[in-house]
Amino acid sequence: MDGYLGIIVIVALVAILAVGGLWLLFRPKAKDLPPAPPAPPEPKAPVAEEPAKPGLGEQDGGTTTTLPPPAPPLEELIKAPEIEVPPPSAGRMVRLRGRLARSQNVLGRGLLELLSRDRLDDEVWDEIEETLITADVGVAPTRAMVEELRTKVKVLGARTPVEVRRLLREELLAQIAPDLDRTLHTRPHGERPAVVLVVGVNGTGKTTTSGKLARVLVGDGGKVVLGAADTFRAAATDQLQTWGDRVGAGVVRGPEGGDPASVAFDAVAKGIEDKADTVIIDTAGRLHTKTGLMDELGKVKRVIEKKATVDEVLLVLDATTGQNGMRQAQVFAEVVNVTGIALTKLDGTAKGGIVISVQRELGVPVKLVGLGEGPDDLAPFDPDVFVDALLGD
Numbered sequence: 034m035d036g037y038l039g040i041i042v043i044v045a046l047v048a049i050l051a052v053g054g055l056w057l058l059f060r061p062k063a064k065d066l067p068p069a070p071p072a073p074p075e076p077k078a079p080v081a082e083e084p085a086k087p088g089l090g091e092q093d094g095g096t097t098t099t100l101p102p103p104a105p106p107l108e109e110l111i112k113a114p115e116i117e118v119p120p121p122s123a124g125r126m127v128r129l130r131g132r133l134a135r136s137q138n139v140l141g142r143g144l145l146e147l148l149s150r151d152r153l154d155d156e157v158w159d160e161i162e163e164t165l166i167t168a169d170v171g172v173a174p175t176r177a178m179v180e181e182l183r184t185k186v187k188v189l190g191a192r193t194p195v196e197v198r199r200l201l202r203e204e205l206l207a208q209i210a211p212d213l214d215r216t217l218h219t220r221p222h223g224e225r226p227a228v229v230l231v232v233g234v235n236g237t238g239k240t241t242t243s244g245k246l247a248r249v250l251v252g253d254g255g256k257v258v259l260g261a262a263d264t265f266r267a268a269a270t271d272q273l274q275t276w277g278d279r280v281g282a283g284v285v286r287g288p289e290g291g292d293p294a295s296v297a298f299d300a301v302a303k304g305i306e307d308k309a310d311t312v313i314i315d316t317a318g319r320l321h322t323k324t325g326l327m328d329e330l331g332k333v334k335r336v337i338e339k340k341a342t343v344d345e346v347l348l349v350l351d352a353t354t355g356q357n358g359m360r361q362a363q364v365f366a367e368v369v370n371v372t373g374i375a376l377t378k379l380d381g382t383a384k385g386g387i388v389i390s391v392q393r394e395l396g397v398p399v400k401l402v403g404l405g406e407g408p409d410d411l412a413p414f415d416p417d418v419f420v421d422a423l424l425g426d
């Protein structure tokens with residue numbers, strides 16, 4: 034019985050080994066397995082937080098993707114505009130004297146030539162008068178000048194070229210009134226900035242002068258805020274923004290067609306907040322009706338005066354427009370209390386005599402002169418340099 038049991042156990046063992054060996058031989062291979070379900074995609078990190086590196090590929094489901102070149106850093110894209118440091122204004126008119134000498138030859142040199150003639154008869158005096166009138170000196174100042182010159186020439190008798198030059202220089206200077214106070218009031222009052230209101234007819238160079246003046250003041254070490262209260266013309270606002278950006282002056286602007294007084298108010302508020310020295314306000318000053326102009330500028334002024342004082346009302350006048358420009362200037366002078374004149378485009382006209390007539394007719398000094406289109410071509414007016422430029426060295 035025991036013998037049978039041993040045989041059964043051995044047979045069972047052989048059978049188990051045989052089945053195991055067969056299984057090893059015929060077991061299913063890996064390639065026959067069904068594919069594994071795809072893994073859920075990894076959530077992608079936001080680009081800004083994990084910028085891709087140049088040239089790096091990405092393994093994704095067994096395929097290689099080449100990434101586009103990375104965007105440059107944001108700071109490089111939004112480059113801060115370079116702030117310019119304009120030159121100081123002192124001696125600027127001397128440097129720009131050449132511009133006057135070129136355009137004012139007829140007036141200065143013409144008068145010198147006439148006065149140097151041996152015989153000064155009525156015909157020559159008529160020519161002298163005509164030269165002065167043509168140069169926009171104005172009728173009344175011309176008469177006064179001719180009268181004075183006639184008397185002095187009589188007293189002098191024979192004239193050397195040096196004497197003629199001295200005589201004419203004295204007379205022109207007297208007409209320009211060198212003793213007038215031409216100080217531009219741009220210094221702050223304690224916590225409050227000075228306010229300069231720039232008025233004038235469109236196209237005279239008002240916006241350009243506001244921008245150039247900002248450069249003058251920044252060049253002289255001041256801090257400036259510009260108010261684009263010429264809301265009538267969108268381009269004027271953009272123009273002013275560019276001027277401000279170039280020298281790092283803040284620009285306050287309003288919506289196109291918005292209320293100029295509200296822009297002026299905000300500009301003064303910003304000037305106070307930023308501790309600026311000067312706030313320059315470029316106004317629209319449309320001359321459709323005198324009452325309209327009076328209302329607009331009057332409101333701008335009243336609103337500014339809620340926060341500060343208007344220290345300077347600068348009337349911009351285009352020197353090339355002659356008597357027509359003078360008439361428009363008079364309307365402005367009747368509407369606001371003009372405290373100074375900025376005479377632009379003096380480089381492009383032979384009519385420098387307008388300096389004399391405008392001061393006389395408006396009773397206000399020329400404080401600034403525009404002598405070109407360049408950003409630093411606005412100079413504090415210096416009567417001596419002006420007359421010397423007219424007469425040549």
Ligand SMILES: Nc1nc2c(ncn2[C@@H]2O[C@H](COP(=O)(O)OP(=O)(O)OP(=O)(O)O)[C@@H](O)[C@H]2O)c(=O)[nH]1
Binds near residue numbers: 381404406
């Ligand atoms: N040659 C010369 N050109 C000047 C001078 N001042 C201004 N201009 C030019 O005159 C043109 C008119 O100037 P703007 O400043 O746009 O005139 P605006 O009075 O502000 O005109 P609106 O913005 O319409 O009110 C521009 O081309 C200026 O470059 C100057 O002194 N000399």
